[in-house]
Structures are given as structure tokens and as C-alpha cells.
Amino acid sequence: MLTFEQKTTIIESFPELTKKDVSLKRVNYHFEGSLYDKKTVVYHLHPNGNGFVFVGDLKKYEADSKGMVNIREASEEELHEMIADSIGILSEEEQFEEEVIEEQVWKNNEGQELKLIHEDTLWNVYHSHNLEESYESFGEAEEYLLSEGFELTSK
Known part of the structure; x- marks a missing residue:
């Protein structure tokens, strides 16, 4: 020591x-x-x-x-x-360790599609053009999507 x-x-x-x-x-x-x-x-x-x-x-x-x-x-x-x-x-200005993602498409078993879009400081989940949920981190948004039965289909 x-x-x-x-x-x-x-x-x-x-x-x-x-x-x-x-x-x-x-x-x-x-x-x-x-x-x-x-x-x-x-x-x-x-x-x-x-x-x-x-x-x-x-x-x-x-x-x-x-x-x-x-x-x-x-x-x-x-x-x-x-x-x-x-x-x-x-x-340094705030850095995000998360991968910079512009948009992701998530689908569930029923064929429903949601988009996860990083806008400004929020991670927004959209159904069609309607905002469904907003999260402060990618991890929170991902947790929500997975818990609702959605899987990532594209980046």
C-alpha cells in the first residue's frame, strides 16, 4: 500500500x-x-x-x-x-459509451413493428409515426422492447 x-x-x-x-x-x-x-x-x-x-x-x-x-x-x-x-x-463533453444508433426496427411474433430512434438525448419508441415511449438511455429502451416481446430486426 x-x-x-x-x-x-x-x-x-x-x-x-x-x-x-x-x-x-x-x-x-x-x-x-x-x-x-x-x-x-x-x-x-x-x-x-x-x-x-x-x-x-x-x-x-x-x-x-x-x-x-x-x-x-x-x-x-x-x-x-x-x-x-x-x-x-x-x-470532455459528455460522451455516450453506447453505440451511436440512428434508428432500429424491432418486431414481435405478431408482425407488429416498432422503431427505436435516438433523438437529441432521448431514445424514442415509435409505432408508425406515433411516439409510444421515451427513455433516457438505450438500455432502458431495449429493456422495454424485450419485455414487450420485440426483437431487433435491423440497425
């Missing part, structure tokens, strides 16, 4: 981070260049070596519900990569 000092050295190798003292000798490191309200990259780094790094919903990490990963046992390479990923998340 890296010591508090070793972790601090790694974190402070990122000049874009600003140290903020918090209670109980803990420190946070903020990314002031964040494009979002979220600015905290390193959260509650404690002299005992415990702390968290914000990684959002990147699938390569096992983050908690707030997008944080505990760094108590992180290696130098892991900590460096997490911080770089965090800054990347906060400095």
Missing part, C-alpha cells in the same frame, strides 16, 4: 489539480477546469492512506453509486490512471 505522502506526490504530479484541506486531516483535490458542477477528483484522502477517486461510470472500475473508487490499496500505476481518467471525464 502506498503511503499518504506517496499518494500525495502522485496526485500533485497533475498540475491541473488544486488541494483543498477538509476536516480530520483529510484533503480533497479539485479540477477547477471541470466542464461540470462536479470538480472533486480525489475525495477525503486521509493520512492513513484511505481515500477515493471519482471515476464516474467508467466500466473498467468498480465504483460506488457516486462514481467513487477506494484507493487504499491502489498501486502507483492504478492511482495515476484513475486520476487521468477522472480528469478526462470532467474535461
Whole structure:
């Protein structure tokens, strides 16, 4: 396990981070260049070596519900990569990890057809030209279609 000092050295190798003292000798490191309200990259780094790094919903990490990963046992390479990923998340326009899909056709056993179309930030399900449902993510829309007995026929 890296010591508090070793972790601090790694974190402070990122000049874009600003140290903020918090209670109980803990420190946070903020990314002031964040494009979002979220600015905290390193959260509650404690002299005992415990702390968290914000990684959002990147699938390569096992983050908690707030997008944080505990760094108590992180290696130098892991900590460096997490911080770089965090800054990347906060400095880029929102990216959708889902495949960019313009339109999909879904059919059920009765031959009924629905179209799933990604429009602006929503996934809209249409029957003919009528909007049937709207979802905030592809996964939610896909779950709905599958639960209603529809299968993807074309992209």
C-alpha cells in the first residue's frame, strides 16, 4: 500500500489539480477546469492512506453509486490512471459509451413493428409515426422492447 505522502506526490504530479484541506486531516483535490458542477477528483484522502477517486461510470472500475473508487490499496500505476481518467471525464463533453444508433426496427411474433430512434438525448419508441415511449438511455429502451416481446430486426 502506498503511503499518504506517496499518494500525495502522485496526485500533485497533475498540475491541473488544486488541494483543498477538509476536516480530520483529510484533503480533497479539485479540477477547477471541470466542464461540470462536479470538480472533486480525489475525495477525503486521509493520512492513513484511505481515500477515493471519482471515476464516474467508467466500466473498467468498480465504483460506488457516486462514481467513487477506494484507493487504499491502489498501486502507483492504478492511482495515476484513475486520476487521468477522472480528469478526462470532467474535461470532455459528455460522451455516450453506447453505440451511436440512428434508428432500429424491432418486431414481435405478431408482425407488429416498432422503431427505436435516438433523438437529441432521448431514445424514442415509435409505432408508425406515433411516439409510444421515451427513455433516457438505450438500455432502458431495449429493456422495454424485450419485455414487450420485440426483437431487433435491423440497425
